[in-house]
Amino acid sequence: MSTNPIPPLHLYSVPSDPQPPAEALPKRERPRTAWTADQLMATDFPEPKWAVPGILAEGVSLLAGPPKVGKSWLSLGLALAVAAGGQAFDSVPVQGGPVLYLALEDTPRRLQTRMGKLLGGQPAPAGLTLVTECPPFPQGGTEAIAQWLDRNPDARMVVIDVFAKMRGQAPQGVSAYDADYVSVGYAKRLADHYGVAVVLVHHVRKAGSDDFLTEVSGTNGIAGAADATLVLKRARGQADGILHVTGRDVDEAEYALQFQSASGAWHLLDGPVTDHTVGDTRAAILRYVRANPGAKPKDIAGDLPQVDIDTIRRTCSRMAADGQLTRDGSGRYYPDTGTRTQGVLEVSELSDCPVTPPDQHEGTGQSELELSGLSGSTEAEGTAI
Numbered sequence: 001m002s003t004n005p006i007p008p009l010h011l012y013s014v015p016s017d018p019q020p021p022a023e024a025l026p027k028r029e030r031p032r033t034a035w036t037a038d039q040l041m042a043t044d045f046p047e048p049k050w051a052v053p054g055i056l057a058e059g060v061s062l063l064a065g066p067p068k069v070g071k072s073w074l075s076l077g078l079a080l081a082v083a084a085g086g087q088a089f090d091s092v093p094v095q096g097g098p099v100l101y102l103a104l105e106d107t108p109r110r111l112q113t114r115m116g117k118l119l120g121g122q123p124a125p126a127g128l129t130l131v132t133e134c135p136p137f138p139q140g141g142t143e144a145i146a147q148w149l150d151r152n153p154d155a156r157m158v159v160i161d162v163f164a165k166m167r168g169q170a171p172q173g174v175s176a177y178d179a180d181y182v183s184v185g186y187a188k189r190l191a192d193h194y195g196v197a198v199v200l201v202h203h204v205r206k207a208g209s210d211d212f213l214t215e216v217s218g219t220n221g222i223a224g225a226a227d228a229t230l231v232l233k234r235a236r237g238q239a240d241g242i243l244h245v246t247g248r249d250v251d252e253a254e255y256a257l258q259f260q261s262a263s264g265a266w267h268l269l270d271g272p273v274t275d276h277t278v279g280d281t282r283a284a285i286l287r288y289v290r291a292n293p294g295a296k297p298k299d300i301a302g303d304l305p306q307v308d309i310d311t312i313r314r315t316c317s318r319m320a321a322d323g324q325l326t327r328d329g330s331g332r333y334y335p336d337t338g339t340r341t342q343g344v345l346e347v348s349e350l351s352d353c354p355v356t357p358p359d360q361h362e363g364t365g366q367s368e369l370e371l372s373g374l375s376g377s378t379e380a381e382g383t384a385i
Helices: 037-041 071-084 108-119 141-151 176-194 220-225 280-291 297-303 309-321 344-349
Strands: 050-052 059-065 099-103 128-131 157-161 197-203 228-234 241-247 253-260 265-268 325-327 333-335
Touching: 050 071, 050 197, 059 071, 059 176, 059 220, 059 241, 071 099, 071 108, 071 128, 071 157, 071 197, 071 265, 099 141, 141 176, 157 176, 176 197, 176 220, 280 297, 280 309, 280 325, 280 333, 297 309, 309 325, 309 333
Parallel strands: 059 197, 059 228, 099 128, 099 157, 157 197
Antiparallel strands: 228 241, 241 253, 253 265, 325 333
C-alpha cells in the first residue's frame, strides 16, 4: 500500500511540460484610499479595463438567469473570445488576455465537447485555463485564484460558474443580507486588487418581476455588492434571450440575443430589442417607420403586400398605445426613439470606454492588508489552481 496520499484534485495541477524558472512578478503598490476634495478632482485615473467593451468591465459582474437558459454556454463563449482576442457575441471586438474559467458543475469531457462545438474547428486558445474543482472562497479559494492571477499579471477575466459553489458557509450571527454581501466581497477584493473582470454565474428567482435586479436569487446584498448585474431572460419573437445590463461603470441597456444551436454560441442581434421581441407584423412596421418617419398606414401597406390595410391600421394604433410608435394629429407615425435602446454599433460607447482599453491599471479600493496572503501564499501543499 502506498504511503503517499492522493493530492487534493481541487487544488492540484501538474504541468504537462517542463516549466522555465518563474520570473519575479512586479510588486503591487498599495493603492491610495484617501484624498482631499481638491486632490481627488486633480487626479487623472485610467479608464476601466474592459473584458467586453461596454458590457463587462473590471470589477464583479453577476450573470444571472433561470436554469437551462444558456448561461454556461454564454459564459464559456465569452471566456474563449476574450482568451483568443476575438469577437464576443460574434460582433463585439475584445482585446485578448489570459482567462480563468471555474466550471464547477462540469466534467472535463463535457467542457471538451462544448468547447469543440463553440470553436468550430478553430484552435483552442492557450490563454484559457479551465478548472473543474476549487474550494470555496473562505476555505482557500481566494488564495488559489490570487495565485493564478499573480502568475498571469495581464489577465483580463475570471469566470466562476457557479457562484453558489464558491461562496461557502455564511458567517454565524449575521443577517442574510450581510452574509450575501460578504460572499460577493471575496470576489470584489480580488477584482479590485488585480484589476480584472470577475463574472459570477448565478440564478434568478422563480417569480418574475418588472425590475430585473430584483430577480437575482438571494437578498439585495448580492446585487448590491456587485459592480454590475447582467440578467439573461428568455424572450419571444426572433430573439431567444434578452440580456439586461446595469452597473456602476456600465450604462443600463438591453441586448437581443439569438442562440445558434449548431455552434452553441450566443449572437448579438442588430437593432433595438423591440425589433426582435414583437410579432413579425409589428417588427416589419417598426422597420418601415424607422426608415420612413411620418409614414401613414397606406404607405406601410405598400411595403407589406401580404398584410391587409385594416390589419396595419389596427396594429399601428395598438403600437402607439403600447409606446412603440408615436402618432401625430394627421395620422402619421414616427418611431419612439426617446425610449429605445441603442443598437450594437454603439456597444463600445455605452460607458465611454475605448474599444481597445489600456492594459495598464492602477489598483483601487482594497488595501494590501485586506488581501494578506493572496499574493504567494504557499503554506498548504498544492494550493495553486
